[in-house]
Amino acid sequence: MNMLFINSQGFPMALLRRRQGVVRSRGFVALVIGILAAMACAPAWSAATEPSTADHGSFESLQKDFATAPEVTAACLECHTEAGKQIRETTHWTWTYEHPETGQVLGKRHVINSFCGMVVTNEPRCTSCHVGYGWEDMLQPPPEEADKVDCLVCHDTTGEYRKFPTSAGHPAYEPREWPKGSGNIVNPPDLKKIAQQVGESGRRNCGNCHFYGGGGDGVKHGDLDSSLFDPAKSLDVHMATEGLDFSCGECHTAWGHVIPGSRYQSTARDTKGIDIPGRTDFSRASCESCHNTAPHHQQKLNDHVDRVACQTCHIPEFARGGVATKVWWDWSTAGKLDEEGKPITRLNAEGHAVYLSQKGDFRYEENVQPHYAWFDGTVEYTLRDQALDVENPPIAINRIKGGADDPTSRIWPFKQMRGKQPYDLNRKTLLTTHVFGKDETALWRNFSWEKALRAGTQLSGQPYSGEYGFIETTMLWPITHMVPPADQAVRCQSCHARQSRLAEIKDLYIPGRDRSAGLDWTGWTLVLLVLAGVFLHALLRLIFSGRSGK
Amino acid sequence: MSKVMIYRRFERFWHWTQALLIFALLISGFEIHGSYQLLGFGRASQLHTWMAWALIVLWIFAIFWHITTGEWRQYLPTRKGLGAVIHYYLIGTFTGAAHPYRKTSKAKHNPLQRLAYLFFKLMISPIIWISGLLYLFYNDWPQFLSASIELGSVATVHTGAAFAMLIFVIAHIYMATMGKTMTSLIRPMITGYETLDEQDDVGR
Numbered sequence: 001m002n003m004l005f006i007n008s009q010g011f012p013m014a015l016l017r018r019r020q021g022v023v024r025s026r027g028f029v030a031l032v033i034g035i036l037a038a039m040a041c042a043p044a045w046s047a048a049t050e051p052s053t054a055d056h057g058s059f060e061s062l063q064k065d066f067a068t069a070p071e072v073t074a075a076c077l078e079c080h081t082e083a084g085k086q087i088r089e090t091t092h093w094t095w096t097y098e099h100p101e102t103g104q105v106l107g108k109r110h111v112i113n114s115f116c117g118m119v120v121t122n123e124p125r126c127t128s129c130h131v132g133y134g135w136e137d138m139l140q141p142p143p144e145e146a147d148k149v150d151c152l153v154c155h156d157t158t159g160e161y162r163k164f165p166t167s168a169g170h171p172a173y174e175p176r177e178w179p180k181g182s183g184n185i186v187n188p189p190d191l192k193k194i195a196q197q198v199g200e201s202g203r204r205n206c207g208n209c210h211f212y213g214g215g216g217d218g219v220k221h222g223d224l225d226s227s228l229f230d231p232a233k234s235l236d237v238h239m240a241t242e243g244l245d246f247s248c249g250e251c252h253t254a255w256g257h258v259i260p261g262s263r264y265q266s267t268a269r270d271t272k273g274i275d276i277p278g279r280t281d282f283s284r285a286s287c288e289s290c291h292n293t294a295p296h297h298q299q300k301l302n303d304h305v306d307r308v309a310c311q312t313c314h315i316p317e318f319a320r321g322g323v324a325t326k327v328w329w330d331w332s333t334a335g336k337l338d339e340e341g342k343p344i345t346r347l348n349a350e351g352h353a354v355y356l357s358q359k360g361d362f363r364y365e366e367n368v369q370p371h372y373a374w375f376d377g378t379v380e381y382t383l384r385d386q387a388l389d390v391e392n393p394p395i396a397i398n399r400i401k402g403g404a405d406d407p408t409s410r411i412w413p414f415k416q417m418r419g420k421q422p423y424d425l426n427r428k429t430l431l432t433t434h435v436f437g438k439d440e441t442a443l444w445r446n447f448s449w450e451k452a453l454r455a456g457t458q459l460s461g462q463p464y465s466g467e468y469g470f471i472e473t474t475m476l477w478p479i480t481h482m483v484p485p486a487d488q489a490v491r492c493q494s495c496h497a498r499q500s501r502l503a504e505i506k507d508l509y510i511p512g513r514d515r516s517a518g519l520d521w522t523g524w525t526l527v528l529l530v531l532a533g534v535f536l537h538a539l540l541r542l543i544f545s546g547r548s549g550k
Numbered sequence: 551m552s553k554v555m556i557y558r559r560f561e562r563f564w565h566w567t568q569a570l571l572i573f574a575l576l577i578s579g580f581e582i583h584g585s586y587q588l589l590g591f592g593r594a595s596q597l598h599t600w601m602a603w604a605l606i607v608l609w610i611f612a613i614f615w616h617i618t619t620g621e622w623r624q625y626l627p628t629r630k631g632l633g634a635v636i637h638y639y640l641i642g643t644f645t646g647a648a649h650p651y652r653k654t655s656k657a658k659h660n661p662l663q664r665l666a667y668l669f670f671k672l673m674i675s676p677i678i679w680i681s682g683l684l685y686l687f688y689n690d691w692p693q694f695l696s697a698s699i700e701l702g703s704v705a706t707v708h709t710g711a712a713f714a715m716l717i718f719v720i721a722h723i724y725m726a727t728m729g730k731t732m733t734s735l736i737r738p739m740i741t742g743y744e745t746l747d748e749q750d751d752v753g754r
Contacts, residue, residue: 300595303689492592498584509702512584512591516706520585523713530717534724537643541728544644 050200057196066191069171070133070147075195077146084149086257092131093142093149095119097264101378101401106264109138111381114397114417114475115214115329117433118384120460124168125436129209133169139460152191154205155198161189162208166436203229203239206248215359218323222368222415223481227321235321237485253284261285266478268309268377268402269410287311307508309375309410313490314483317367318415321482324352328363329419331433332470335447343447358435358444360420370413370479372502376402379476384462387428394418394472395430404507411505414476421473422453426465432456556658556744561621564612565739571605572719574598579712602682609675624659625668632661643728653744666718674714681708 056062061075077084087093095109108126112118119126120138127135131150135142142148150169152161164172164186172188211217211225218225233240238250252261260283270286272279273293284290287310294302304313319325336357338344343357352364378401382388388395402409422431434456435443441455449468457464495502496512503513557565574597581587581594589597616622634650639662642650651660659667684691684704729735738744 298596300599306689491590492595493587493590496582496584496591496595497587509700509705511582511595511705514702514705515584515709516702519706519710519713523710523716526713527716527720530720534720537639538724540644544646 052199056198059196062192062195064192066195068173069150069152069191070145072191072195073133073149073151074147076151076198077149080151083151083257084146087131087149088142089256090131090258091262092257092259095130095138095142097262099264099378099380101265102380104381104383106381110383112384112397112421112430112432113214114419114421114473115220115326117331117421117435118456118460120432121434121456122436122442124166127168128163128165129213130169136168152194152198153208154201156194156205157197157199157202158194159204161191161194162186201247201249201254203247206252210248214326216326218319218321219326220417221477221479221481222318222325223315223479225319225321225323225325227323228481231321231482234484234488236482238483251284251289253282255282263478264379266375266377266379268375268412269306269408287314306407307404307410309412311478311480311483312370312372312411312413314486315370315413315479315481316484316488316490316494317369318413318479318482319366319368320484322366324350324364324366325368325415326362327365327368327415327417328361329359329417330361330470331422332360332420334358334360334443335449337447357447368415369501371416371476372411372413372504373400373476374402374404374406374409374505375400375412375414375478376406376409378402382430384430384432388423388430388471390423390428390471394474395421395423397421397430397473397475400476404505411502413479415479417475417477419473420470422449422468423471424465425467425469427463429462431464431468432460432462434459553743553745554655555742556653556655556738557742559742560611560615562739562742564608564615567608568605568612571601571608572715574601575605576712576716576719583709583712599686602686606679609679624657625664625671627664627668628661630661632665635660635662639725639728649729658744666722670718674711674718677707678711678715681705681711 059079061078062072066072066075073084091097091107094107096105096107098105108119116122116126123136123138130142131153132142133148133150135148150163153163162171163169164176165178171191172186175185175187178184178186207224207226207229210221211228212219213224214220218227228236228239230241231239233243238244238246249259252259254260267281267283267286270281270288271293272281273288274291275281275284275289287295291310293305295305296302333355334357336344344355345353345357346355348354348364350364353359353362355361380399380401382395382397382399400412400414422433423429424431431453433443434441434452438445439455440446441448441451443449443452446452453464453468454466456462490501493512494500496510498513500510500513502508502510578589578594578598578601581589582591582598588594631651638647638650641647649660653660681704684695684699685701685708688701688704726735726739727733
């Protein structure tokens with residue numbers, strides 16, 4: 001039935017193509033399907049993939065054996081002449097984001113986070129998630145050659161294309177062992193087959209990088225992990241394969257290869273409401289884009305949306321899909337070796353590493369209740385050149401802007417990541433950590449912070465006094481995925497109670513949580529006094545009624 | 551002895567509906583206030599809102615009824631006999647004295663009742679309504695309101711009035727048992743009829 005709907009939607013699709021170009025049409029079709037399905041009272045429907053107008057298998061340029069992945073890119077660009085240029089404009093390519101509000105230069109190329117630290121000096125490992133090939137020096141811009149854009153990582157539909165973890169974005173071109181010493185062999189992907197079956201990006205394309213950020217499944221975000229490849233409705237009502245089956249792009253609607261939904265500058269409050277042609281911000285990466293700004297049947301619930309983000313009530317917990325997320329990473333304990341001078345690996349009962357000589361101590365959590373904070377969409381980072389307030393740890397690696405007195409702010413849920421990171425004792429700055437590499441200084445090979453920090457700062461051109469220490473840090477990650485069906489939303493009394501989830505949000509009167517303690521004391525005392533008076537009076541009546549012989 | 555209709559049908563309907571609504575409002579209200587958990591905050595707040603609207607509608611009818619029947623005069627305060635009534639509740643009730651006030655259908659409330667009900671009608675209720683409506687429509691406050699008052703102060707006033715209401719209810723219920731028998735004051739509020747006579751039927 002869905003196929004029928006799609007095929008019958010030729011006219012609006014064509015209309016939209018003319019207006020907006022190629023990329024957004026699928027979203028519109030999904031919208032039309034949704035409306036039609038709702039009109040027909042269809043119980044459920046799923047977001048099917050738009051049928052392609054091209055069979056890539058029939059293209060001559062793709063009927064050859066490709067020795068390397070860039071050769072595939074060159075073939076793609078023969079027809080998709082603008083695609084490479086578009087990609088080079090995006091954050092996916094530049095790893096650079098000039099923040100319009102704060103003026104800070106952010107992006108993976110520039111920031112330190114509280115997981116792996118920085119990309120610079122660790123390039124070939126980190127750039128295995130770059131949408132390109134061969135970016136081996138963060139101090140230089142990404143490679144300029146046209147064929148260095150990686151089309152396949154986002155457009156492979158076979159699931160067989162994998163960038164090799166340590167090849168600066170290239171897949172394996174010969175059988176290679178990974179992880180080293182595991183005996184597990186990664187075979188080179190069949191580039192010809194993959195190239196002939198390219199298509200629209202699905203959740204596997206996005207998930208293969210974004211679900212594994214921070215060095216493993218679910219480590220970084222908490223609301224993005226491999227459980228979203230095939231989630232139940234109770235985990236994600238939108239992505240559930242038995243339900244709506246949305247891909248990432250259903251909300252993160254691309255426009256000329258630019259994907260909306262930035263974490264550096266989010267839309268904390270979308271006042272535009274439903275996105276329809278003529279009234280759209282070209283992004284469906286907000287709940288309001290589909291659900292509008294007053295989606296509840298109860299007015300009192302709609303009254304909340306000006307101050308409370310949808311996610312705050314509708315994502316009661318994150319990391320709910322059976323994949324634990326990392327909540328503590330203490331780099332200060334890295335480097336310990338056993339009696340034989342060999343690196344140590346300690347696993348917990350679930351098989352997660354709780355100590356690695358390479359990385360230090362870890363803690364994980366599942367079904368995590370978020371941390372809540374006012375958020376106006378702007379995130380400010382503590383960059384390497386900024387002095388830390390070392391007297392007042394923990395140091396905020398990023399700061400969430402917003403407050404109760406700002407009408408564009410809403411209360412948002414966050415994952416709070418904590419840990420300890422190295423800093424310069426004298427200059428009081430965070431330090432570049434050189435962890436990956438075959439040289440004699442990389443931490444993961446030599447287990448010496450002394451060498452790793454000296455090399456990291458030297459190679460990246462960061463001033464360093466030579467004395468380092470570790471300081472506790474925190475980092476906040478907005479939570480916006482893993483939305484369960486509405487009946488699993490946070491209960492009213494989870495916030496409207498003395499023991500409130502929103503205990504941290506102080507600058508706002510919350511009925512049920514807040515009260516005038518003085519009035520309560522006075523009120524209840526008077527009530528008790530009146531009750532006592534009543535009992536005393538009644539008792540006296542009883543006694544005297546006996547005496548008076550009535 | 552003569553049976554006289556003292557509380558008309560509408561008056562009784564008004565009284566008991568109001569009583570029911572006030573109980574429901576107190577129970578749900580103090581849950582919203584966070585004093586305990588019973589229905590869950592969401593249901594309590596929904597119930598509270600419905601009951602409040604019902605009570606407002608009831609009050610509009612009651613005000614209309616009081617004005618058109620002239621019954622509002624029943625609440626005009628008087629000092630005459632006030633001391634005697636207070637004396638009775640504090641002392642006379644224990645010594646077996648008779649209630650000093652004689653009800654008539656033109657003046658069915660004793661001076662203390664008049665004061666108490668007038669306070670209920672002119673102080674507690676208006677404060678609770680105004681603060682309650684401000685609370686309910688917090689999201690739609692015009693600029694001048696949100697610039698001058700905070701939700702917290704509105705909530706505090708509303709809660710204060712609720713305490714006053716609770717205290718009124720406790721005292722009212724207790725004093726309703728202080729007729730010649732436990733139920734002699736309550737029965738007329740149910741049947742409408744009171745036995746108004748000049749002879750004390752003490753020997754009953």
